[in-house]
Amino acid sequence: MFKRLVAVEALNLAPGANEEFAKRAEEFICYDDIPSSEEEVIRRAKDADGILVTLTTQITENIIEHCPKLRYIGMCCSLYDENSASVDIRCAKKHGIVVYGVSDYGDAGVGEYVVSQLASLLHGFNGKRWGEQKLELTGFPVGIIGMGATGKVVARSLKFFGADVSYYSRSHKPEIEAEGIAYLSLEELLEKNICICTCLNKFVTILNEDEFKTFGNHRILFNTGLTPASDINALKNWLAHKDNYYFCDSDMALGDPSLKEFENVSCFGGYSGGSYQAIQRLTKKTVENIDRFF
Numbered sequence: 001m002f003k004r005l006v007a008v009e010a011l012n013l014a015p016g017a018n019e020e021f022a023k024r025a026e027e028f029i030c031y032d033d034i035p036s037s038e039e040e041v042i043r044r045a046k047d048a049d050g051i052l053v054t055l056t057t058q059i060t061e062n063i064i065e066h067c068p069k070l071r072y073i074g075m076c077c078s079l080y081d082e083n084s085a086s087v088d089i090r091c092a093k094k095h096g097i098v099v100y101g102v103s104d105y106g107d108a109g110v111g112e113y114v115v116s117q118l119a120s121l122l123h124g125f126n127g128k129r130w131g132e133q134k135l136e137l138t139g140f141p142v143g144i145i146g147m148g149a150t151g152k153v154v155a156r157s158l159k160f161f162g163a164d165v166s167y168y169s170r171s172h173k174p175e176i177e178a179e180g181i182a183y184l185s186l187e188e189l190l191e192k193n194i195c196i197c198t199c200l201n202k203f204v205t206i207l208n209e210d211e212f213k214t215f216g217n218h219r220i221l222f223n224t225g226l227t228p229a230s231d232i233n234a235l236k237n238w239l240a241h242k243d244n245y246y247f248c249d250s251d252m253a254l255g256d257p258s259l260k261e262f263e264n265v266s267c268f269g270g271y272s273g274g275s276y277q278a279i280q281r282l283t284k285k286t287v288e289n290i291d292r293f294f
Contacts, residue, residue: 001025001294002072006048008041009034009057011076012274014283024290025050042066052076052286055202055226059087064095072293075101076286084202100289105281106273107150110224110249111157113272114197117247118142119161121220130220130245138162143193145186145206147173150224150273151199155181166192187214195220198229205231212238223248224272228255239264 005025010032011017022028029048034056035041041063045051050072053059059073073087079101082089092099115137120126122135140163144155147169159165159181166182167173168189177183184192190211196219200206207215207230215221221244223229228248232255238244239262246265248254249272259265 002050005050007052061091102285106278107153111153141193142195143189146199190214197222209234
């Protein structure tokens with residue numbers, strides 16, 4: 001049991017989550033806003049032996065250094081790797097602090113988002129149509145960049161509807177290739193496919209001017225990551241061709257608010273992985289992580 005467990009910011013979890021946290025601490029404190037500075041985070045967390053955070057607030061080396069009692073950081077969000085985490089994992093390890101994140105909770109919604117938006121564009125359901133004729137997903141060439149948990153869900157969702165799916169990632173995924181989803185080099189993937197979905201970790205930029213030239217025009221691009229996967233200026237140049245279409249769900253993934261001025265950009269301003277079911281899974285796994293720590 002924690003002596004003092006603090007949710008240093010609003011966590012966006014299911015009702016009843018705070019009651020579960022309170023059962024696991026002598027004292028549980030929950031803040032329902034976003035701290036405005038590192039100093040405010042330190043003020044909230046300095047006497048805690050456990051804290052809970054989302055991806056909104058960065059837990060830096062400075063914060064960790066000022067919280068000497070801290071022994072657990074629970075990320076109520078995905079933890080992909082050390083480089084993209086909102087917590088300084090290396091510093092936490094150096095101080096013997098355990099950091100747990102949550103995986104595989106919102107990917108189903110992301111897969112549904114890609115399928116629904118792409119099908120709508122190909123058929124013209126919402127007034128915009130990619131081609132001269134209505135098209136099904138059947139046989140439509142789609143490339144996935146990044147084959148982590150989200151990439152696998154997106155690839156399998158599109159494959160289920162008959163799309164011609166291929167992928168590129170840093171390493172081969174034999175289980176995906178066994179399902180008939182071919183591995184291609186990045187250049188081959190961009191040349192082959194009409195639609196590309198980037199499913200990458202935060203702060204990974206993979207599409208620059210050269211990649212967009214290879215990809216060409218009259219194409220469709222989805223970004224399912226939490227931050228832009230494209231160089232913004234290169235993306236804007238590509239979007240200047242009105243027959244190119246770009247989709248992402250959140251403003252954070254969009255990266256530049258001025259992109260909303262493009263008629264061929266779709267960003268609904270939410271998070272496609274934030275369904276009721278996803279929040280329930282996220283809450284359950286966050287609580288389970290605390291129990292795993294003990």
